[in-house]
Amino acid sequence: MLKLPIYLDYSATTPVDPRVAEKMIPYLVEKFGNPASRSHAFGWDAEAAVEEARLEVATLVNADPKEIVWTSGATESNNLALKGAAQFYAGKGKHLVTVKTEHKAVLDTCRELERLGFEVSYLDVMDNGLLDLAAFKAALRPDTSVVSVMLVNNEIGVIQPIAEIGEICRARGIVFHVDAAQATGKVVIDLATMKVDLMSFSAHKTYGPKGIGALYVRRKPRVRLAAQMHGGGHERGFRSGTLATHQIVGMGEAFRLARLEMGAENERIRMLRDRLLKGLSDIEHVYVNGDLEQRVPHNLNISFAYVEGESLLMAVKDLAVSSGSACTSASLEPSYVLRALGREDELAHSSIRFTLGRFTTEEEIDYASRLLHDKIARLRELSPLWEMVQEGVDLSTVQWAAH
Amino acid sequence: MSYSVKVLDHYENPRNVGSFGKEEEGVATGMVGAPACGDVMKLQIKVGKGGVIEDAKFKTYGCGSAIASSSLVTEWVKGKTVEQALGIKNTQIAEELALPPVKIHCSILAEDAIKAAVADYKKKHADQVVG
Numbered sequence: 001m002l003k004l005p006i007y008l009d010y011s012a013t014t015p016v017d018p019r020v021a022e023k024m025i026p027y028l029v030e031k032f033g034n035p036a037s038r039s040h041a042f043g044w045d046a047e048a049a050v051e052e053a054r055l056e057v058a059t060l061v062n063a064d065p066k067e068i069v070w071t072s073g074a075t076e077s078n079n080l081a082l083k084g085a086a087q088f089y090a091g092k093g094k095h096l097v098t099v100k101t102e103h104k105a106v107l108d109t110c111r112e113l114e115r116l117g118f119e120v121s122y123l124d125v126m127d128n129g130l131l132d133l134a135a136f137k138a139a140l141r142p143d144t145s146v147v148s149v150m151l152v153n154n155e156i157g158v159i160q161p162i163a164e165i166g167e168i169c170r171a172r173g174i175v176f177h178v179d180a181a182q183a184t185g186k187v188v189i190d191l192a193t194m195k196v197d198l199m200s201f202s203a204h205k206t207y208g209p210k211g212i213g214a215l216y217v218r219r220k221p222r223v224r225l226a227a228q229m230h231g232g233g234h235e236r237g238f239r240s241g242t243l244a245t246h247q248i249v250g251m252g253e254a255f256r257l258a259r260l261e262m263g264a265e266n267e268r269i270r271m272l273r274d275r276l277l278k279g280l281s282d283i284e285h286v287y288v289n290g291d292l293e294q295r296v297p298h299n300l301n302i303s304f305a306y307v308e309g310e311s312l313l314m315a316v317k318d319l320a321v322s323s324g325s326a327c328t329s330a331s332l333e334p335s336y337v338l339r340a341l342g343r344e345d346e347l348a349h350s351s352i353r354f355t356l357g358r359f360t361t362e363e364e365i366d367y368a369s370r371l372l373h374d375k376i377a378r379l380r381e382l383s384p385l386w387e388m389v390q391e392g393v394d395l396s397t398v399q400w401a402a403h
Numbered sequence: 404m405s406y407s408v409k410v411l412d413h414y415e416n417p418r419n420v421g422s423f424g425k426e427e428e429g430v431a432t433g434m435v436g437a438p439a440c441g442d443v444m445k446l447q448i449k450v451g452k453g454g455v456i457e458d459a460k461f462k463t464y465g466c467g468s469a470i471a472s473s474s475l476v477t478e479w480v481k482g483k484t485v486e487q488a489l490g491i492k493n494t495q496i497a498e499e500l501a502l503p504p505v506k507i508h509c510s511i512l513a514e515d516a517i518k519a520a521v522a523d524y525k526k527k528h529a530d531q532v533v534g
Contacts, residue, residue: 308441309464311478312404314414346438382420382470384445384462400437401519 006364007320010205010298010357011154011182014221016250017207017358023253024209027246035243036234043320045246053189053252056212058367060255061180061189066219069238070248073213075105078148079201080239081177084225085146085198086118092308093143096120099131099150101158105315106148106179128291129158129344137168146175151199154366155322155337155353156290157299159187166195175223181205181213185258186266186296191216197223198250203247204213207358208254213246219348269356270297272365276354279369285389289338289351300354304372306386307379309349315375319368322353406467407501413471416477421460423447429457431527433519436512441465444473446516450524454484461516468506472496472513485521 016024019394025050034049051065058065084341098110100122109118121139126132133151141148143367147169149160162178169176179199183189185206191199199216203209217223217238233239277300280286285305305313313323334348343351354368380386385395404415422445423430431452436442442465449458459477463470475496480488496502496510 035453045496214408306464308469310441311414311470314467344439349441382417382462383464384443385464387422387445387462395438400439401435402517 002039002363002367004318005320006318006368008354008356008360009320009322010360010370011157011353011355012322013204013210014357016204016209017254017257019257020039020208020250020253024246027249031122031245033245034243036232046243049245050243053248056252056256056259060184060259061191061199061201061216062193063191063216065126065221067191067216069217069235070243071213071215071239073204074103074179074200074202074210075213076239077146077202077213077215078103078105078177078179079109080196080225080228081112081200082146082148083105083228084238085175085177085223085347086113086227088224089145090118092173093141094118095141095144096146096148097123097136097139098148099123099125101125101129101153101155101337102150102177102179103154104149106150108349110148125340128294129153129156129289129337129341130166130291130294131160133164133168136376140168140172140174142176142252143170146157146177148177148179150179151182151189152186152296153179153290153337154182154224155302155335156291156341157182157296157355159183159294159296161294162196163194169197169248170195182296184255185262186298191218198225203251205252206254206258209247209250210219212244212251214251217386237397254392265358266297269360272356272360272362273297273354275302275362276300276356276365276369280372282372287343287347289343290340298356300353300356301338301351303343303347303351304376305347305350306383306389307350307376309351311379312350312352312375315379316371319354322355409500410467410471410502413474413500414467417461417470417474419458419460419474419504420462422462423449423458423460426458429524431520431524433516433521433523435515435519436465438464442469442509442512442518444469444512444515446473446476446520448480448485448520448524450485450528454486456483456485457499465512466506467507468500468502468509469512471500472502472509473516475499476513476517480517485524488517489521491517 033042034048035046038175057068110264175197178196179200181202197218202213229240235241287303289301334345338348410470433446445462448456449478459480461473461477463473493510493514
């Protein structure tokens with residue numbers, strides 16, 4: 001039977017796969033050793049488990065296990081990568097380049113670097129959400145030391161041209177960081193061919209536990225970082241702190257499953273996403289946000305014109321989805337990502353992000369599609385804007401009474 | 404965001420949704436708000452002899468509290484004279500619906516909608532309105 005509410009927010013987080021949870025549990029109870037303990041079997045067992053997991057994370061992205069540094073998650077990885085590289089290479093230059101649609105973990109870290117005396121360029125995207133490579137090249141300067149561009153956008157699911165950006169950066173000796181939190185298990189990542197120097201990973205977006213992530217740090221050519229967490233010199237000095245063995249084991253198993261299953265899984269999810277899109281496309285005035293081709297199959301971000309965002313979320317409370325607006329405050333604040341696409345505020349307000357995943361079913365998609373048909377029709381019946389549009393009024397010509 | 408029982412009731416079962424023909428006798432319209440702000444309310448009143456509001460209808464683009472505020476005022480204005488309707492204050496609407504502070508603007512907009520509709524009525528019937 002269909003269980004409500006239906007979870008369609010896999011880009012916020014994913015459930016831990018039961019196979020992952022099962023593999024983690026022994027490392028909490030019997031196999032509790034500290035992987036840094038070198039003098040007894042408890043430590044050796046834990047260390048072996050950590051290294052096995054490191055190999056799995058590296059294998060998913062075709063890297064060397066020695067290039068993987070454990071962190072608490074993608075936010076910490078982004079902080080370590082950007083602050084660490086900016087500080088280490090400050091002698092080369094103090095200019096960074098990133099994109100307006102990056103995750104807050106990158107944007108806010110860049111703001112902090114600005115406070116510390118660095119200069120950051122925040123690039124616009126095209127109206128399909130993708131970075132314009134010509135504009136990107138034009139933004140690079142002789143003193144540009146670090147570039148950060150995400151692989152898959154968390155709100156609209158578009159895939160940035162990372163391989164091309166990597167070539168441009170490498171040719172100029174610029175350190176290139178990629179936030180891949182939303183990408184693992186969704187797109188093929190080959191770090192042997194992609195010229196990426198630093199890449200951030202998260203476990204909990206890929207059916208692993210929360211609180212664990214990793215940073216890929218390239219060895220050839222070698223990339224250096226100024227450590228941000230000091231202590232016992234764990235992780236070759238990149239990140240001190242006792243390793244969370246059970247979390248690491250979980251991330252390793254989650255990434256192993258992603259490697260084995262992503263081919264078939266992505267096809268199934270693409271079929272479901274297309275089914276949802278088809279189901280919704282006969283509603284008038286719906287707009288897909290972000291490029292539909294250069295996009296992971298898991299994401300559908302749609303604006304429903306002439307329906308207000310908060311009432312839309314109230315109407316679809318049987319669906320666990322994210323909205324394009326942060327509507328708990330009095331002044332509605334549309335998503336900065338949708339704004340960067342040039343969407344007018346009204347469409348940004350009335351957008352819903354559907355993100356599908358491993359446990360999404362056809363029955364759930366059909367339910368969601370029917371529900372949205374009913375509710376959009378009802379809210380439009382209530383909407384004076386919809387009525388005016390039906391009467392042929394061009395809303396942009398209306399003189400609205402400001403309030 | 405959690406909503407009061409009354410807001411949810413008006414949101415789920417809005418009263419008097421719809422529109423009157425613009426040319427209908429005694430119909431006046433108040434449209435307030437702006438799409439960019441996230442709220443637009445259209446309130447229509449149908450005024451009979453003696454300036455009594457016989458019927459009211461609304462359409463609202465906005466959050467649940469905005470829909471509930473406008474639905475509520477369609478109930479409240481019915482049977483009142485236009486002058487009595489002007490006496491409805493946003494604080495009464497906010498109190499009836501138990502609106503949280505961040506949603507007070509919805510009740511203000513509903514009060515403004517009444518004022519706008521009455522102003523439209525007076526403009527159309529300037530010759531008939533006495534003192």
